[in-house]
Amino acid sequence: MKNTEQLLDLQAYVDGELSEERRRQIEATLPADLDAQELVAGLRQLGTLIRAHEPVATVPAAREFYWNQIRRQIEAEQPKAPAASAALGWLRWLIPAMGVAAVAVVVSTQQTPREITLAGGGDVTAVDVSSTVFRSESDGVTVHWIQ
Amino acid sequence: MPGSVKHDYPSEADDALVKWSQQGDTEAFEQLVFRHRDKIYARALMMMRNEDQALEYSQEAWVKAWQRLVQFQGESSFATWVTRIVINLCLDQLRRQKRVRTESIEAMDEESGGVERQLPAPETNPTAGLEQDELRRRIDEALGKLTDAHRTVVVLHEFEGLEYKEIAKRVGISIGTVMSRLFYARRRLAFLLQSLKRERSE
Structure with missing residues (x-):
């Protein structure tokens, strides 16, 4: 009969937990040790058996009920949730977007005024809502009206 | 987004x-x-x-x-x-709840070398002939008969694939205790599964 240390060594051998040197020692004595062979085979089979038949279980609650309880806790502890970092993500996009928008406004105010031909033969050029240009080709007159 | x-x-x-x-x-x-x-x-x-x-x-x-x-x-x-x-x-x-570190009489016996005296070595194919679902249920029953301390090391080693060192760290016990608990648990499982086989043949 083997002592506890020998038994635990054989188990460690099966589990791949021995040092290389100790593993070689066990493998050298194993062919002549029938008890050890039986134990090693038994441990291996038991491991294979229980791993292949891992007990399963189903949550004893409907999907909505189970999820709603989780959702409520997530919402109650919102500051810790990734939603906070999502908000920062929005800011990352928002700041450059605001910059782009500001540049667009400046560029548009410096663009060449768009001309609108009036029924009376004159043109109205709209720069923006606060400035209007009236030009009459026949009279050779241009009027700038700034609101 | x-x-x-x-x-x-x-x-x-x-x-x-x-x-x-x-x-x-x-x-x-x-x-x-x-x-x-x-x-x-x-x-x-x-x-x-x-x-x-x-x-x-x-x-x-x-x-x-x-x-x-x-x-x-x-x-x-x-x-x-x-x-x-x-x-x-x-x-x-x-x-x-002190369910994994408490030294029970069983654990003391186990760790003082009583394991090999009490339980048989795992028998070859102790559950031959059982349907898969039935076998799964029986293994679950056998796991349920282990103490929390023993079942924990089995779960962490067999189903989570953790090494002795990692189990020791997570449970807060020595590697030697992990090894002896695992050995005892395996022999107990083998014993329980053999008992099932005997029940079936009677």
Whole structure:
């Protein structure tokens, strides 16, 4: 009969937990040790058996009920949730977007005024809502009206 | 961007759902919960052997998973990552209840060398002929007959694939105790499964 240390060594051998040197020692004595062979085979089979038949279980609650309880806790502890970092993500996009928008406004105010031909033969050029240009080709007159 | 694009969540892989969840998309996270909830619950039930506690800790694990999603970098599968969270919750609870570290008479006997005197070596194919579902149920029953301390090391080693050192660290015991508990638990399982075989043949 083997002592506890020998038994635990054989188990460690099966589990791949021995040092290389100790593993070689066990493998050298194993062919002549029938008890050890039986134990090693038994441990291996038991491991294979229980791993292949891992007990399963189903949550004893409907999907909505189970999820709603989780959702409520997530919402109650919102500051810790990734939603906070999502908000920062929005800011990352928002700041450059605001910059782009500001540049667009400046560029548009410096663009060449768009001309609108009036029924009376004159043109109205709209720069923006606060400035209007009236030009009459026949009279050779241009009027700038700034609101 | 979360909320602006409607995804077909059930058909998406975990990786995509995790990415959207990390951006705050709770619908993506709900799909992950729905997909893996039974596995997480089963692990909690295996550890605690109590349906109410298993339900509570599995839900708590999902809440913690949501809170720590930014830490998930994909080193393991998402399901494995959440499983580790639920195991840690169960271990904390078992420790609080002193269910994994208490030295029982059985454990003292086991650790003083009584193991090999009491129980037979695992027999070759002790459950031959049993249907798969029946075998699964019997193994679950046998696991349920182990003490919390012994079952914990079996779960961590056989189902989670943790090494002795990692089990020792998580449970808060020495590597030697992990080895002796594992050995005792295996022999007890073998004994219980052999008993089932005897029951069937009578």
